[in-house]
Amino acid sequence: TAGITQAPTSQILAAGRSMTLRCTQDMRHNAMYWYRQDLGLGLRLIHYSNTAGTTGKGEVPDGYSVSRANTDDFPLTLASAVPSQTSVYFCASSDEVKAYNEQFFGPGTRLTVL
Amino acid sequence: AQSVTQLGSHVSVSEGALVLLRCNYSSSVPPYLFWYVQYPNQGLQLLLKYTTGATLVKGINGFEAEFKKSETSFHLTKPSAHMSDAAEYFCAVSDIPHTGFQKLVFGTGTRLLVSP
Numbered sequence: 001t002a003g004i005t006q007a008p009t010s011q012i013l014a015a016g017r018s019m020t021l022r023c024t025q026d027m028r029h030n031a032m033y034w035y036r037q038d039l040g041l042g043l044r045l046i047h048y049s050n051t052a053g054t055t056g057k058g059e060v061p062d063g064y065s066v067s068r069a070n071t072d073d074f075p076l077t078l079a080s081a082v083p084s085q086t087s088v089y090f091c092a093s094s095d096e097v098k099a100y101n102e103q104f105f106g107p108g109t110r111l112t113v114l
Numbered sequence: 115a116q117s118v119t120q121l122g123s124h125v126s127v128s129e130g131a132l133v134l135l136r137c138n139y140s141s142s143v144p145p146y147l148f149w150y151v152q153y154p155n156q157g158l159q160l161l162l163k164y165t166t167g168a169t170l171v172k173g174i175n176g177f178e179a180e181f182k183k184s185e186t187s188f189h190l191t192k193p194s195a196h197m198s199d200a201a202e203y204f205c206a207v208s209d210i211p212h213t214g215f216q217k218l219v220f221g222t223g224t225r226l227l228v229s230p
Contacts, residue, residue, distance in 0.1 A: 004157070031216065040123070042204060042220040043158075050215055090157055097216050099146045099208045100165040105157035 002026055004106035006091050012112045013081050021076040021109050023091030031094045032074040033058075033103065034066060036087040043090065049074055050097050081113045116141045116207045120221035128229050133177075133192040135224050137205030140186065146208040147188045148218070149179055153201045161203070164188060175199070200228045 007022045025032065030051045035043040045058030049068040063085060065077045074093075078085055088110050092103040121136040139145055146165050150158040162173025169181040175198075179190045188205060205221040 040222055042222045043218075044220075045217070048215045056213060056215055092158075094216060097210065097214065099210045099216055100163070101208075101216060102148070102160045102163065103216070103218060105150075105159070107155075107157045 003104060004091055004093060006106040006109050008109060010110040012114060015082055015113055016080055019078050019081060021089055023074045023106060024072050025093045027093060028071060029093035029095050031097050033092040034076045035090045037090060038087050083113045086113045087111060116209055116219045118205050118207050118219055118221035120205050120224050122224055124225045124227060126227040127195045129197055130194050133195045135190040135203050137188045137221060138186050139188060139207045141207055147181060148206040149190050150204045151201050195228050197228050200226055
């Protein structure tokens with residue numbers, strides 16, 4: 001199985017432009033997450049979704065929005081990109097919302113905002 | 115609030131030497147602890163996790179970690195490093211806050227360098 005796929009692999013974006021990062025999982029997991037990874041800061045949670053039709057804010061949600069129309073897809077949208085959103089973005093999923101559950105990660109999208 | 119501290123942003127070892135990556139946590143409840151590995155240009159992959167029970171946890175690729183409550187530590191070890199172990203390693207603590215999602219708090223990561 002593919003697990004989690006993310007697209008695009010990388011992107012250079014002009015400041016002020018909008019962009020949607022795509023994430024699809026084939027494991028039928030209920031919960032999905034978006035993280036950003038920045039040097040020296042580890043991974044920080046942007047948004048999450050415990051199940052299709054619901055979403056919530058994580059640690060750093062400003063400037064980002066998400067939707068969860070179905071179980072498999074969890075797109076992340078930047079409405080008007082700023083240079084501080086330059087980062088590597090990871091989508092993740094887990095079977096259930098349990099503190100002991102493993103989260104499975106996609107390969108990431110490297111975004112540069114100029 | 116939960117937090118994780120990883121001592122040393124970089125650790126260098128020779129091939130065949132012991133690997134020790136340090137992780138200390140802060141948690142107000144019994145913690146669920148994870149070690150993830152990230153190979154270059156890839157996503158994170160679970161190495162091992164501690165939930166309850168045996169405090170010595172064995173993971174993939176010969177890694178293990180010991181949960182020490184008295185020291186609030188969850189250090190990662192491997193007896194003999196391989197070149198293929200060169201990667202970044204993240205310790206994380208997990209919780210379900212009142213908002214009802216799985217909150218994984220990551221450390222800042224330790225890059226393991228393995229020399230021949």
